Amino acid sequence: MAESRVDKLREYLDRGDTSGLKEFLRKLHPVDISETFQYLEFEERLSIIKLLDFEMAGSVLSELDLGESNELLSSLEPQFLSDIMEAIPSNEAADLLGEMPEEEAEKTLSLMEKEEAEDVERLLKYPAETAGGIMTPEFLSIGSETTADEAIAVLRSAKDIEMISYVYVVNEGGHLTGVVSLRKLIVSEGKCRLKEIMDRNVISARTDVDQEEVARLVRRYDLRTLPIVDEKGVLVGRVTVDDVMDVIEEEATEDIYRMAGTDDEELSRKSVLNVARLRLPWLLTSLVGGMISAAIMRSFNVTLENVVALVFFVPVIMGMGGNIGMQSSTIVVRGLATGRIELGHVWGVLFREIRTGALMGLICGAVVGIVVRVLQGEVMLGFVVAASMFAAITVAATIGVLMPMGLKTLKIDPAIASGPFVTTANDITGLLIYFFLATSFATYLR
Amino acid sequence: MAESRVDKLREYLDRGDTSGLKEFLRKLHPVDISETFQYLEFEERLSIIKLLDFEMAGSVLSELDLGESNELLSSLEPQFLSDIMEAIPSNEAADLLGEMPEEEAEKTLSLMEKEEAEDVERLLKYPAETAGGIMTPEFLSIGSETTADEAIAVLRSAKDIEMISYVYVVNEGGHLTGVVSLRKLIVSEGKCRLKEIMDRNVISARTDVDQEEVARLVRRYDLRTLPIVDEKGVLVGRVTVDDVMDVIEEEATEDIYRMAGTDDEELSRKSVLNVARLRLPWLLTSLVGGMISAAIMRSFNVTLENVVALVFFVPVIMGMGGNIGMQSSTIVVRGLATGRIELGHVWGVLFREIRTGALMGLICGAVVGIVVRVLQGEVMLGFVVAASMFAAITVAATIGVLMPMGLKTLKIDPAIASGPFVTTANDITGLLIYFFLATSFATYLR
Numbered sequence: 001m002a003e004s005r006v007d008k009l010r011e012y013l014d015r016g017d018t019s020g021l022k023e024f025l026r027k028l029h030p031v032d033i034s035e036t037f038q039y040l041e042f043e044e045r046l047s048i049i050k051l052l053d054f055e056m057a058g059s060v061l062s063e064l065d066l067g068e069s070n071e072l073l074s075s076l077e078p079q080f081l082s083d084i085m086e087a088i089p090s091n092e093a094a095d096l097l098g099e100m101p102e103e104e105a106e107k108t109l110s111l112m113e114k115e116e117a118e119d120v121e122r123l124l125k126y127p128a129e130t131a132g133g134i135m136t137p138e139f140l141s142i143g144s145e146t147t148a149d150e151a152i153a154v155l156r157s158a159k160d161i162e163m164i165s166y167v168y169v170v171n172e173g174g175h176l177t178g179v180v181s182l183r184k185l186i187v188s189e190g191k192c193r194l195k196e197i198m199d200r201n202v203i204s205a206r207t208d209v210d211q212e213e214v215a216r217l218v219r220r221y222d223l224r225t226l227p228i229v230d231e232k233g234v235l236v237g238r239v240t241v242d243d244v245m246d247v248i249e250e251e252a253t254e255d256i257y258r259m260a261g262t263d264d265e266e267l268s269r270k271s272v273l274n275v276a277r278l279r280l281p282w283l284l285t286s287l288v289g290g291m292i293s294a295a296i297m298r299s300f301n302v303t304l305e306n307v308v309a310l311v312f313f314v315p316v317i318m319g320m321g322g323n324i325g326m327q328s329s330t331i332v333v334r335g336l337a338t339g340r341i342e343l344g345h346v347w348g349v350l351f352r353e354i355r356t357g358a359l360m361g362l363i364c365g366a367v368v369g370i371v372v373r374v375l376q377g378e379v380m381l382g383f384v385v386a387a388s389m390f391a392a393i394t395v396a397a398t399i400g401v402l403m404p405m406g407l408k409t410l411k412i413d414p415a416i417a418s419g420p421f422v423t424t425a426n427d428i429t430g431l432l433i434y435f436f437l438a439t440s441f442a443t444y445l446r
Numbered sequence: 447m448a449e450s451r452v453d454k455l456r457e458y459l460d461r462g463d464t465s466g467l468k469e470f471l472r473k474l475h476p477v478d479i480s481e482t483f484q485y486l487e488f489e490e491r492l493s494i495i496k497l498l499d500f501e502m503a504g505s506v507l508s509e510l511d512l513g514e515s516n517e518l519l520s521s522l523e524p525q526f527l528s529d530i531m532e533a534i535p536s537n538e539a540a541d542l543l544g545e546m547p548e549e550e551a552e553k554t555l556s557l558m559e560k561e562e563a564e565d566v567e568r569l570l571k572y573p574a575e576t577a578g579g580i581m582t583p584e585f586l587s588i589g590s591e592t593t594a595d596e597a598i599a600v601l602r603s604a605k606d607i608e609m610i611s612y613v614y615v616v617n618e619g620g621h622l623t624g625v626v627s628l629r630k631l632i633v634s635e636g637k638c639r640l641k642e643i644m645d646r647n648v649i650s651a652r653t654d655v656d657q658e659e660v661a662r663l664v665r666r667y668d669l670r671t672l673p674i675v676d677e678k679g680v681l682v683g684r685v686t687v688d689d690v691m692d693v694i695e696e697e698a699t700e701d702i703y704r705m706a707g708t709d710d711e712e713l714s715r716k717s718v719l720n721v722a723r724l725r726l727p728w729l730l731t732s733l734v735g736g737m738i739s740a741a742i743m744r745s746f747n748v749t750l751e752n753v754v755a756l757v758f759f760v761p762v763i764m765g766m767g768g769n770i771g772m773q774s775s776t777i778v779v780r781g782l783a784t785g786r787i788e789l790g791h792v793w794g795v796l797f798r799e800i801r802t803g804a805l806m807g808l809i810c811g812a813v814v815g816i817v818v819r820v821l822q823g824e825v826m827l828g829f830v831v832a833a834s835m836f837a838a839i840t841v842a843a844t845i846g847v848l849m850p851m852g853l854k855t856l857k858i859d860p861a862i863a864s865g866p867f868v869t870t871a872n873d874i875t876g877l878l879i880y881f882f883l884a885t886s887f888a889t890y891l892r
Binding site: 003027029031152155156164165182183186187201218219220221222224241242244245246248249252253255256257259260261262266267272273275276279280282283284286287289290291293294295297298301304305308309311312313314315316317318319320322323324326327330331334335338340341352355356359360363364367368371423427431 | 473475477598601602610611628629632633647664665666667668670687688690691692694695698699701702703705706707708712713718719721722725726728729730732733735736737739740741743744747750751754755757758759760761762763764765766768769770772773776777780781784786787790798801802805806809810813814817869873877
C-alpha cells in the first residue's frame with residue numbers, strides 16, 4: 001500500500017505537476033502521507049509538506065518519528081511553522097515545539113496568536129508522561145443552568161474543537177461538577193437544564209497523574225474522554241481516547257524493552273553508539289554476574305578437576321533456572337502493569353509460582369537425571385544434576401516473583417527487574433546449589 | 447479503595463439490610479463491583495448479583511475473570527440468565543454464553559427473545575479473535591437521502607444503542623457507503639441530506655480480519671468506532687474503541703508472555719499442573735538445547751581436561767550471547783507488532799543490530815579479556831575468551847534479528863521466537879565458537 005503511494009508521489013514530483021500532486025495529497029489521510037516519508041528523500045518530504053495546508057502539514061508532522069520531524073521542522077520558515085501550530089490542537093503543537101531547539105520554538109511561539117501561544121506554553125510546562133502532558137486544553141464547558149437546546153447551539157458554534165463526545169458542566173469558579181454525553185444531549189428534551197440530565201459522578205484526573213494511570217481510568221470506565229482538573233478542581237483540559245491508545249501501546253512497549261534491558265527510545269536513536277550506551281548498563285551488570293560465576297567455579301576447582309563431567313551440566317542447570325526465573329518475573333511484571341496482580345496478593349502468587357517451579361523442576365530434573373544416568377552411565381552424577389536442577393528451578397521461581405514485587409514496593413519500575421537482576425541472581429544461585437551438592441556428594445562421584 | 451467497598455458490602459450483607467445494600471450498589475460502577483468479588487466468598491457474590499438489575503448484573507459478570515464468572519453463571523436460574531443476556535450488548539452476551547457449557551447456553555438462548563437470541567447466535571459463529579468476534583451488531587444505519595433532522599430523530603428513538611459516535615449511511619442493499627459523525631450531524635443544517643455531509647472514504651474491516659489488524663486501523667486513523675462488513679460489503683456490526691483498547695493491551699500481554707515461553711491464559715488457569723503444561727514445550731526445547739551443550743562440552747573433553755580454567759568462562763560467554771540475542775529479537779518482535787519495523791526493512795535493521803552487537807561484543811570482550819588476564823594471569827586465555835565473546839555476541843545479534851523475521855515470513859507469531867529458539871540457538875553457537883577457538887589455540891593455553 002505505502003509503496004504504491006510512494007510511486008505515485010514520485011511521479012508527480014518528477015513531472016513537477018504541483019496541482020496534480022496537491023489534488024492527490026488532498027485525498028490521503030495524514031497518517032498515510034507520513035508513512036510514505038520513510039521511503040522518500042529529505043528534499044521530497046520538504047516539497048510535500050510545503051504543498052499541504054497548515055492543518056494537514058501539522059498532522060503529518062505529528063505522526064512522524066522524532067528524527068524525521070526534527071529535520072523537517074528546522075528547515076521550515078518560522079511563519080509557516082507558526083501557522084501550522086495554530087491550525088493543529090494545542091497538545092500536538094506543544095509536542096512538536098517541545099522537540100525543537102529552544103530558540104526556534106520561542107521564535108515560532110512569538111509569531112503565533114497570543115491566546116494559542118499561551119495555551120501551548122502552559123502545556124509545555126507539564127512533564128511529558130503526565131495527564132497534563134498528554135491533555136488537550138480545548139474542551140466544551142457550560143454552566144449547569146443551560147438548557148439542552150442552548151448547549152447544542154453552543155456546540156454548533158464551537159466548530160474548531162475536535163472529537164467531542166461529552167459536554168462538561170462547570171460552576172462559576174470553573175470547577176468540574178458534571179458531565180453530559182453528546183448522545184444524552186441529543187435524546188433529551190430541548191428545555192431540560194443540564195443540571196437535570198448531567199451525571200454528577202464525573203471521573204476525572206489531576207494534571208500531575210501519571211499517563212499510565214490516566215490510561216487505566218479510561219479503560220476501566222470505558223470513557224471516550226477523561227476531563228483533567230488542576231489542584232483546585234478547575235477543569236483545564238481533557239485526554240481523548242486516541243491518545244490513551246497510544247499510551248497503552250507505549251507503556252507495553254516500554255515494559256517489553258525494559259525487560260530485555262533496553263529502552264523504547266532505541267528505535268529512534270540513529271547511531272549505534274547511542275544504542276550501545278542504552279544497553280550497556282544491563283550488559284555490564286550481567287557481565288559482572290558472569291565473572292562472579294567464573295569465580296565460583298574457580299573456587300570449586302578441586303571438585304571440578306576430579307569430576308570433569310560435572311562441568312557439562314553447568315549450562316543446562318543455569319539455563320533452566322534462568323528460563324523459569326524469567327517466566328515467573330514476566331508473569332509478575334506484566335500482571336502488576338495490567339492490574340491483574342496487586343501487591344496485596346503477593347503471597348498467593350508467590351506460593352503458586354513456587355509450586356509451579358517445583359513441579360517443573362521435578363519434571364526437568366527427572367528427565368535430565370535419566371539422560372545423565374543413561375549417557376554418562378553414572379547414577380550419582382545423575383542424581384546430583386537432577387536434584388540441583390530441581391532446587392535451582394524452585395529458587396529461580398521464588399526470586400522471579402520476589403524481585404519485581406520488591407522493586408514495585410520500592411517504587412522502582414519492576415520491568416527492569418525481569419532482565420538484569422533476576423537473571424544474574426539466578427545464575428549465581430543455580431551455580432552455588434549445583435557445586436554445593438556436587439561437593440557434598442563428591443566422594444560418591446567418580 | 448476496593449477494600450473499603452468490600453467492608454461496606456459485608457456490613458450490609460451481615461446485617462441482612464437488603465434495601466440498604468441495593469441502594470449502595472446502585473451508586474457503584476459495574477467494574478468497581480466486579481473488583482470487590484475477588485475479596486468476597488462465593489455465596490456473597492451470588493447474593494449481590496441477584497440483587498442487581500439485569501443490565502448491571504450482566505456488566506458485572508462481563509468484567510469478571512473467566513473462572514469467577516463461570517462459577518456464578520452456572521449457579522443462576524436460566525430465566526434470570528436470559529433476562530441478563532437481553533439487557534446487555536449482544537457481544538457481551540455472546541462472550542458470556544461462549545464460556546458456559548453448551549447445554550446451559552442453549553437453554554438460556556431458548557428463553558431469550560427471538561431477535562436478540564439470533565443476534566447472539568450469529569456472533570457466536572465468528573472466531574473469538576476476529577473483527578466478527580469482537581464486534582457488536584447494534585449500530586445505527588440510515589439511508590443517504592435522510593436529512594440531518596430526520597437522522598437526529600432516529601437517533602433519539604434508538605435509546606438502547608450505547609456509545610454512538612457515528613451514523614453509518616447504507617444503500618438499499620445494506621452496503622456501507624458513508625459515515626457521518628454525531629458532531630457533524632449536530633453542526634449541520636437540519637435540512638441537509640446525509641449524502642451531502644457524509645464522508646465517503648469510510649474505513650471499515652471485514653468480519654474475518656484479525657483483531658490485531660482491527661486495533662491497528664482504529665489507532666492509525668484515530669477512530670471511535672470501526673464499521674464491520676461481511677464479504678459482500680454489507681454492514682453487519684461495529685467495533686468500539688473500548689474493545690480496541692482491550693485488544694491492544696491483550697495483544698501486548700500475549701507478546702510479552704509468549705516471549706517468556708508461556709501464555710496469557712496462565713493467570714486464569716487455576717491449577718499448577720495446567721500452568722506447567724503451558725510452559726513445558728518451551729522448557730523442554732530449552733532442556734534439549736542444554737543437553738546438546740553438554741554433549742558439545744563432552745566432545746571437547748580433552749581440551750577441557752588440559753585447561754580446566756576454560757570452563758570458568760562458559761557461563762559468561764553463553765549468558766552474554768543470550769542477553770544480546772534476546773535484546774535484538776525483542777526489538778524486532780515488538781517492532782513488527784507495533785508496525786515500527788516492516789518486513790521490507792529487514793536489511794537495515796539486521797545491519798544495525800549486527801553493528802550494535804559487534805560494538806558491544808568488542809566492549810564486553812575487552813573487559814572480560816582484561817579481567818581474565820589480570821585475575822587468571824594468562825594472556826592467551828584472556829584473548830580466547832575475549833575473541834569468543836566478541837564473536838558469540840555478534841552472531842547472537844544476527845540470530846536475534848533473523849529468527850523472528852523468518853518466523854514472520856512463515857506467518858508464525860514471531861513472539862514465540864524470542865524465547866526458545868533464539869536462546870537455544872545462541873547457547874549452542876556461543877559454546878561452539880568458544881571451544882573451537884580454544885582448541886585452535888590449545889597449544890598456547892596452559
